[in-house]
Amino acid sequence: MSLIVKTITRLTVGLILLFGIYIILHGHLSPGGGFAGGVIVALSFVHLMLAFGKDTAVAKISSNLASNLESIGALMFLGVALLGFLGGSFFLNILGKGQSFKLFSAGSIPLSNIAIGIKVGVGLFAIFLALVILEKSKKEG
Amino acid sequence: MELHILLIFMILGAIIAIEVKDLLSSVVAVGAVGFALCLAFLILKAPDLAITQLVVEILCLIILIRATIKRDLPLVIEGRWVFNTISTLVFMAVFMFCAWLALKELPRFGEPLMLVVKKYLAEARVSTGAANIVTAVILDFRAYDTLGEATVLFASVIGIMAVLRRPGRKKNK
Numbered sequence: 404m405s406l407i408v409k410t411i412t413r414l415t416v417g418l419i420l421l422f423g424i425y426i427i428l429h430g431h432l433s434p435g436g437g438f439a440g441g442v443i444v445a446l447s448f449v450h451l452m453l454a455f456g457k458d459t460a461v462a463k464i465s466s467n468l469a470s471n472l473e474s475i476g477a478l479m480f481l482g483v484a485l486l487g488f489l490g491g492s493f494f495l496n497i498l499g500k501g502q503s504f505k506l507f508s509a510g511s512i513p514l515s516n517i518a519i520g521i522k523v524g525v526g527l528f529a530i531f532l533a534l535v536i537l538e539k540s541k542k543e544g
Numbered sequence: 545m546e547l548h549i550l551l552i553f554m555i556l557g558a559i560i561a562i563e564v565k566d567l568l569s570s571v572v573a574v575g576a577v578g579f580a581l582c583l584a585f586l587i588l589k590a591p592d593l594a595i596t597q598l599v600v601e602i603l604c605l606i607i608l609i610r611a612t613i614k615r616d617l618p619l620v621i622e623g624r625w626v627f628n629t630i631s632t633l634v635f636m637a638v639f640m641f642c643a644w645l646a647l648k649e650l651p652r653f654g655e656p657l658m659l660v661v662k663k664y665l666a667e668a669r670v671s672t673g674a675a676n677i678v679t680a681v682i683l684d685f686r687a688y689d690t691l692g693e694a695t696v697l698f699a700s701v702i703g704i705m706a707v708l709r710r711p712g713r714k715k716n717k
Contacts, residue, residue, distance in 0.1 A: 431674040436682070470705065477698045484691055494687040500673030509674035515683045519694060526701040533708040 404454050412454035419447040427520035431509040437519025444524035449531050457535055466536075469529040476522030483514050547587055554580045567612045575605040 404412075423443030430436035452460035464472075487495035501508035554577045561573035578601035585594035651657050664681055674680040682690050 431676050431679045431683075433676060434678070436676075436679050473698070473701060477694060480691065480694055484687065494684070494691075496672060496684055503669055503673045504675045509672055509680070512672065512674050512679060512683045515687065515690075516679070519690070522694060523697065526697060529701055530704050533705055537708045 408454050412450060416447050416451050416454075419450060420444060423447060423520075423524065427516055428506070428513065430516035430520075431512045432504065432506070437516040438523055440516075441520040441523025441525075442527060444520065445527035445531070448524075448528045452531070452535070457532075457539070461532070464525070464528065466529065466532055469525045469532065472525040473522055473529060476518050476520075476525065479518035480515055480522065483511050483518060486511060547584060550580050550584045550587070554584075568609070571605070571608045571612055574608070575601065578604070 423440045423446075425440075426435035426443055427437055427440030430440065448460055448464060451463065484494050487493050487497060490497035496510040496512070498510035498514075500510055503509070507513075557573045557577040557580065561570045561577065564570050564573065578597065582594050582597040582601060585591075585597055664685060665677065668677045668680040668685075669675065672680040672684045674684070
């Protein structure tokens with residue numbers, strides 16, 4: 404890509420990633436949540452890949468690391484669900500509710516949001532990576 | 545009781561589908577299992593799932609039958625137009641009557657019943673502590689649904705990686 408695109412990407416990609424993390428962490432306070440924030444996080448990496456090519460993005464998150472992180476996110480969400488068994492039933496919100504409208508409130512809901520955010524973000528990026536690798540190997544082969 | 549009969553029927557159908565030699569009979573047995581599952585959803589008071597299951601089952605059955613039959617089935621309509629027309633009209637009348645009965649029970653347009661939502665709106669902030677009620681519903685009241693949704697996404701990512709991985713590996717060698 405051209406110099407303009409590279410410079411703009413260098414300036415904005417961190418902000419996009421930060422905005423995705425903000426959406427995930429404030430899912431229980433403002434509109435958004437794990438799914439929407441995860442897509443924004445994935446888009447920041449896709450942005451990086453579009454501007455600087457596949458190798459730069461893979462250096463940040465390799466395909467294997469993406470698969471592992473996605474599995475970790477799924478298991479973490481299941482772990483939050485199983486945490487409810489300490490209080491008696493599946494998905495019971497046993498952590499402290501806290502004061503609403505504060506960042507640390509609502510018990511296990513932020514934890515679930517973080518787990519879904521990791522899962523969705525890394526999963527979408529893994530799909531994009533797999534499609535790019537397929538396209539490259541088709542061109543070479 | 546009806547549920548147990550249906551479950552036994554489904555197990556028998558699945559065994560027949562595996563054991564029978566003819567491919568078309570196997571597909572028909574699989575279809576019978578699917579329709580029994582649809583009835584089971586209806587008995588368990590999940591009509592929305594039953595409708596989804598019915599539609600998917602019909603689609604799968606058509607695709608599977610089309611895939612298993614080698615030659616085209618000729619459509620015989622000559623000389624039977626009286627019977628065909630009368631049966632079409634009768635089925636249309638039956639369908640219209642059932643639809644009229646069902647539509648009469650629906651709430652009027654623009655006046656939803658909101659039986660469950662009222663409870664969520666009233667209690668969500670106090671009982672979960674989350675200010676965003678949408679998040680409170682999808683991650684607390686209906687978290688089980690969200691777990692299923694996340695599982696679907698996980699399975700689709702695994703499927704895409706499995707399908708697309710082979711060219712990537714060839715390149716490394």
